[in-house]
Amino acid sequence: MMKIVSACEHYELLIDEGHDPMLDPPPLQAYMSRWDGHVFFEAADVENKSVLDVGIGTGRVAASILESGCRCLTGVDFSPKSLARAKLHLQSYPNVELIQADIHEFTRPNTFDIAYSVLTFLHMEDKEKALRNIHLSLKDQGAFVLSVSRDEEWLVYGSRKIQLYPLKVDEYICLFHSIGFHIESVKETESSFATIMKGIKTGIQGR
Numbered sequence: 001m002m003k004i005v006s007a008c009e010h011y012e013l014l015i016d017e018g019h020d021p022m023l024d025p026p027p028l029q030a031y032m033s034r035w036d037g038h039v040f041f042e043a044a045d046v047e048n049k050s051v052l053d054v055g056i057g058t059g060r061v062a063a064s065i066l067e068s069g070c071r072c073l074t075g076v077d078f079s080p081k082s083l084a085r086a087k088l089h090l091q092s093y094p095n096v097e098l099i100q101a102d103i104h105e106f107t108r109p110n111t112f113d114i115a116y117s118v119l120t121f122l123h124m125e126d127k128e129k130a131l132r133n134i135h136l137s138l139k140d141q142g143a144f145v146l147s148v149s150r151d152e153e154w155l156v157y158g159s160r161k162i163q164l165y166p167l168k169v170d171e172y173i174c175l176f177h178s179i180g181f182h183i184e185s186v187k188e189t190e191s192s193f194a195t196i197m198k199g200i201k202t203g204i205q206g207r
Contacts, residue, residue: 003160007123008078010155010162011057015081021060022089034193035147036061036118043145043185043198046070049113052137054103054130055120058085065116066093074112078102103130108137116145125165127172131179138201144181148172149194169195 005013014020021032040061047069053062056075066073072095077083083098090096099106104126115134124130134144151166167175169186176183181199188195 001159002156005160005162007162010157010160011079012081013160015058015079015085020058020085022058022063022085032060034189035149036194036196037189039187039189039196040116040118040145040147041068043143043187043196044068044114044116045143046114050074050111052076052108052112052115052134054115054117054134055123056086056098057082059089061116061118062086062090062096066090066096071095072097074099074108076101076103076106103133105133106137107133110137110139112138112142114138114143114145116147118147119149121146122149122151122164122166123162127165127167128175128179131175131181135179135181135201140201142201143184144199144201146172146197146199147194148197169197172197 024032044065046065048071051065051070051073053073053075056062056077062073062075074097075086076099080100083100087098115138121127138144148169151164153164153166155162155164173183176199180202182202184198184200186195186197
């Protein structure tokens with residue numbers, strides 16, 4: 001029988017079931033990289049910058065960001081078990097801070113040079129509030145890089161279903177503008193699995 005679970009429950013269960021993207025075999029890691037890849041990392045210019053990872057999970061993308069030379073990285077996630085794995089995988093980096101929090105409730109005003117989120121916004125119903133908190137947490141002229149995938153309204157995984165909240169790219173663009181981001185670039189990944197959007201904080205939040 002199909003069971004409906006929350007996104008947090010789903011990711012907690014994935015850890016219990018032994019699923020950790022940092023431990024995936026090379027073919028599966030290559031598959032997952034289609035949602036970011038060089039288009040994402042070109043947009044996420046992190047060298048010597050303070051970085052916010054929204055939905056860090058077990059640290060798959062964060063490890064590459066840290067290797068790219070960021071000054072410090074703060075990772076936020078709502079799943080305690082995912083964060084425990086991220087702590088384990090990223091323990092060799094002294095410039096990492098991990099916080100259990102929902103981005104709808106997390107702010108650290110005027111702190112970060114750049115923020116990014118990969119495969120996380122699909123779980124957010126109130127995208128406007130999340131974007132406002134990210135906008136508030138960025139320094140002036142700070143950047144937000146978002147990986148936008150093409151999703152249905154439900155994710156079916158084994159015997160469970162997770163509700164998703166997809167938006168089209170043009171709807172994201174309108175939302176970015178309304179909050180106070182200037183859209184610097186919108187590019188599809190090579191595989192067309194996702195669109196990478198980069199917004200720059202240009203002023204006060206929109207109304």
